Amino acid sequence: MEILHVSAECYPVAKVGGLGDVVGALPKYQQELGNFAKVIVPAYRTRYYETHEFDVVHQGGMWMGHGWYHFNVLKERSNELGFDLYLVEIPGLLDTPGVYGYSNDTERFLGFQIAVLDWINEWNHLPDVIHCHDHHTGLIPFLLSYGYKYDRLKEVPTVLTIHNAQYQGQFGWDKLYLLPAFDLWKSGQLDWNGAINPLAAAIKCAWRVTTVSPGYMEELHENAAGLEGLIRHESAKMVGILNGIDTAIWDPSTDHMLNHTYDIQEVAEGKAANKQLLCERFGFDTSLPLISFIGRLVGDKGADLLPEIIGKTIYDFPGEVNFLVLGSGDPHIEWSLQQTRYLVSHGFNLHIGYDESLSHLIYAGSDFLLMPSRVEPCGLNQMYALRYGTIPIVRSTGGLKDTVIDFGDPGGVGIRFVQPAGWDACAAVRRAVQLYNDQPNFRTVQQRGMHENHAWGTSAQRYLDMYSNMK
């Protein structure tokens, strides 16, 4: 089966969060299962783009409104990722150092989608499925069905995976003129609440819609940032498939970003050596439990709760616990975390920014990973943490609920709390400190977590089964 994944991120080409991890891994596993998986992403000016060689496989041009853009589709030469990687180059739109956050993001991702469709339109054959990820690629199913230029591609099955329904890419109807010509009678398919909504359009037009965990699928019926009615209406074609993790990259026994690798037999010594490095760098006492947070500093991740959780815990239990935060995002949250660091003189430190190798060291050297998420469609951090022997402390929501059983219950591998509020998270942190102080029990929970298997195998197969049953 030939599968084309279209996405705004793909690790290690361009990654901002979990979308990049999934699109960098799932195709590799689909390929291993005997399929032909391809990935196409924008050619941002990332390190990967600058340091690899490409062949131009397609060239074209497009009008977007009054602007003319030239584009190239490039193919990476070495095939080192385990699947064919293609990049779309559009000077003036996609040649940015970053992935998101530009004032013309609507035009950037629309241009990307038009270039992808133009390229596929030139193939001699058709792919078996086009798999779109998140709203940046959400207009593709619509344009395939109703765009005049893509008539030849009408029967190509499409899948949308929702990695996070909070982001929908809406823009006003005044920008309709940017879209390639389509059957205007079908304009309603683009609309949600008076705006053009790419995520809603994809939910309506894709042949199948998936989300990244069964728990999140259920939650979307009640909480989907305004799309609840649509989700309920389209529920017959929707399914939740739990993400896996790339066990070749995320393996503490082979991780090339770690100076001290370790496996389950030597977890105590291995983690102690990594913790030592972290504690030296951030000024912590190695004998205390180290609780870390890694992620985007946004409300969805509960990052705004961190100052309260950290401040209150250190105030109530001075000298008993250390906290470390790695992330960037909302400037207000960054500022309040920096203020918290000045207010609590010991026991808390942070690194504002994006640092892939530091994140690996934190998974390896921490005792606990805190995830107070308000919304968590799947969450990969808790699965990485489990594999690295770091006990996750999670709010019971979405994929976190599907993957972390509380250690108080049979087979438990982590600590769960229910309310997206500082007081409940603080209670969970207290339980973590108690568990740390009961080392035999702590080791049992840690080992149990390391034995969990979150590899992609089963989930990659579930996607293939779904593609095969789409006709």
Ligand SMILES: Nc1ncnc2c1ncn2[C@@H]1O[C@H](COP(=O)(O)OP(=O)(O)O[C@H]2O[C@H](CO)[C@@H](O)[C@H](O)[C@H]2O)[C@@H](O)[C@H]1O
């Ligand atoms: N400052 C930083 N430095 C280094 N690394 C950092 C970092 N901030 C984040 N990361 C890394 O980015 C990834 C985050 O993945 P998540 O799945 O937790 O979140 P995200 O919300 O981006 O993804 C969305 O899509 C994924 C994939 O489907 C879903 O799991 C998730 O629930 C959904 O919100 C992890 O690999 C993490 O280590």
